[in-house]
Amino acid sequence: MNELEYKHFYDRVGKLNGWDFSKVKCVAEGVLWDFYHEVSRRCRKSDFLLDIGTGGGEQLLSITEAALLLVGIDQSAGMIETANDNLAKARKDNVRMLQMDAERIDFPRGFFNVVSCRHSPFSASEAAKVLTEDGLFLTQQVSEDDKINLAQAFGRRQADDGANDGTLKNKYISELQEAGFRDIQSYDYDAVEYYETYEDLIFLLKHTPIIPGFGQDENDFAVLEQFIRDNQTSKGIRTNAKRFMIIARK
Template structure:
């Protein structure tokens, strides 16, 4: 998918439900990590926090009470509309959500204490520019072997056939080149068990794991066979491969 394809995809998802997957029933087995837990561990009440690729703000809004100001940006106008709705519903008065591209952050130099970015592209130079001295950048990204058995079944998918670890190493290199003196990497891989076929279909229709899923009738035939071959007593099995980088 090109950058334009991704933007159009997220606009469609944003109009439907933002980035809310709370209805999906999925059990996780294994030791995983969650980006916003790591962010919460370092937040102080006087901090200014920027969240890049915030989607509908569903995840980051939980941090609003931990900081002085929370700003979320996303390139999709539909996602920002969803984030504004969610922010009003949460009564989070110290939040701002803006449509903005991560490549060109319209903020002053040395403005934020913390910058977070979950499953979204970022530009290391811009993140470094807007952080104060001693500021921290945290990102969680999708590893190339995420949903591996699904992508193998379909013969296509997000980062399909790319060497695992490629994206992580590229981001580490870019962060160090941008002036971050310390970069900590934390990769993890856990098993996921989706309760029903509907749960898995919702995931596939609202994420770019299998690009253009469902536009070809054969996709549902492939999915039916995948479910038959990967159903266990715990649910329909696949994996979630992620990595977190913490740069200071």
């Protein structure tokens, strides 16, 4: 999936669903942190928080008490449309949702105390630009070996460039160093996930780019049925969720 294809996919999903997977029945074992809990516990009540790639704003809206002002940005018009619908329902007056490119963040220098980014590309230099001195940046990203058994079954994956696991983490750490961040710490987990039903797994594959173009190949559902037979357990359909988190101070 190239960048243009991903943008079109992301915009379409944004209008339909946002980034809300709360209805998917899945149990995970071995998750070591909740990213937005990590963000919220590092905020002061007086802080301004920027969330890059906020999607439908679902996660940002769960921590509105953590900071004085919370701003979610996303490049996708569809995602921001859903985010503003979610904001209207939440009736929170200290949150703003704006369509904006992470490569060109249109806020004054040093405007935010904390910048967060979950499962979305970011520019280290742009994050540094809008952070205060001593400001904090946190990101959680999907590792290359996420959903590894699904990728092996289908013979394709989102990160289809053959990169070894850890490549993206090392790239981001290097970029943060170059942008002047210090005290850079990274963390990893590889959790086991169990999806309760066939439909839960279908929802995941149709609303994420884990398997690019899922459902467009007439053989995809046959592959999925074989995958389920091979990975069905008493707890559900087994796969993995591999994540890394980076925390850095400006």
